[in-house]
Amino acid sequence: MGWAKDAAKMTRLTPLYGPAPGVAKLNANENPYGPSKKALAAIQEASLSGSYYADQSAMALRAMIAERNGVDPEYVAISSGSSGVLAATAINAAQSGNILGPDLFWDTTSLAVEQQNVAKIVRLPKDAGLEIDLDAMYAAIDDSISMVQVVNPNNPTGLLTDPVALKAFCIKASKKATVLVDEAYNEVTDAPESNTMVSLVRDGHDVIVARTFSKIYGLAGMRIGYIIAAPETIENIGKYGIGSYGLNQAGLAAAIASYEDAEFMDASRAKIREGREMVYSALKENGLTGLPSQTNFIFADLGSINAQTFREAMEKENVLIRGIYRDYTNWSRVSMGRLEHVQMYVDALPKVLSQLS
Ligand SMILES: Cc1ncc(COP(=O)(O)O)c(C=O)c1O
Missing domain, CATH: 3.90.1150.10 (Aspartate Aminotransferase, domain 1)
Known part of the structure; x- marks a missing residue:
């Protein structure tokens, strides 16, 4: 490994x-311009209490994320980098089927599950323009698929899938399988608010949105990321993670200080x-x-x-x-x-x- x-x-x-x-x-x-000055100060302060487990700060960040996204804290799960919750999401999905994705996407956490021979990644054929063909993706959702994984904007292509088309796809597709939209780079895009699928979670669709503090916030080494999903989904995925026990005081402090910066x-x-x-x-x-x-x-x-x-x-x-x-x-x-x-x-x-x- x-x-x-x-x-x-x-x-x-x-x-x-x-x-x-x-x-x-x-x-x-x-983003090597991070951590921001505010994050650095918070890291220093939090490190002084580094002898204590990070329960309160985890709850505080969870509440901040929930408030900003118009959901209750039960809709949010935080982990050490988004990789933590993404891995748990993949393991959870693998219990009931395969994971469908485009030919090229950030597949590290789903690959880890594939290596356990529990489920596999089903990939769409190559798209000549390296875009995600949403129609082909919808057509490929059969009974063997438990989760569809879309990264928007995609890694490694950097291409943004049109949010209006993606929203329509997510609404349709989530009736057949859970749709995971990994928005690790959302805050880098020209219009983060219009590009996010988080409203679909609020509206009750079977959609999971993943975000991270590793990219625009410049905190990759501080390891904080999260998903937003329905409380039942968070519960199910939570079975494969360790909750706030896996989080560190300095990373949480940096994330809290950076979130509104x-x-x-x-x-x-x-x-x-x-x-x-x-x-x-x-x-x-x-x-x-x-x-x-x-x-x-x-x-x-x-x-x-x-x-x-x-x-x-x-x-x-x-x-x-x-x-x-x-x-x-x-x-x-x-x-x-x-x-x-x-x-x-x-x-x-x-x-x-x-x-x-
Ligand atoms: C699309 C995407 N999702 C998730 C991650 C995982 O990042 P982290 O675990 O640092 O949040 C990355 C890392 O490059 C990524 O590109």
Whole structure:
């Protein structure tokens, strides 16, 4: 499992926290402008009470999330990163059937369940434009499917599925199976309020919405994420998790301090947009294109170049990006980090491309 792979990544030169100086870490869609100043102060304060389990702060964050989304706290489950509740959601779904998703999506937690041979992931055929074909998805929901998983905007494509079409799909599809909409990047999009499916949870549809503090809030290492769903669903999923016992005081404090910090989020969004423009123009100057992204990463079409070879050549320039996804051999994902790190990608691009072509 994951731990063995993680150990292989450690070297004597790996710093304990974050990337080494001079390394552009653009491979995990983090927001290195975080934690915000408010979050840092809260982390320090909470750490002083780090000897106590984190019950009250967990309840406080749960109440904040519930209030903002117009639901009761019973509709919210928090975990260590959204991966925690997403894994529990997948395990719960696997008890009664398979998980349906597009060909490419952030499938880590559902894959973990597939590895246990309890249920499998059923994938739609490849879409030429790398979009999610909602009609094909609806048509693919048969009795063997217990959950449909949509990531919006999607990872690794960065593409936003039109929220009006997605809403109509969710209403129809949720009559046949639970629909999980993973909105990890919702707050990065141009119109977070119109893009979210949370109103469907309020309206009583069998829909689960997942969110995280790992992306726009810049708290990936502080590990807080959550789902919003009907109380019965939260109850069922809760059987496969450990509730507030799995949460940490510092992460909760950071999340509470960041949740309403519009100033930090606006500043982060502006940096992400600036980074995206830098990458798009660098790709263009080098004869390449990237998909239109509503996230803090871009999926670039490398043409005839292999994405894994490209990743390795970029690493030699101290730029860390993602390698191949499934059989999308010529597609490469790069995250928007600090602008000076995005600049390192931009500077390395022509050099690496000329080495490889
Ligand atoms: C779409 C999506 N969902 C969930 C996650 C999990 O993030 P976390 O566990 O940090 O909330 C990620 C991480 O990259 C992601 O891209």
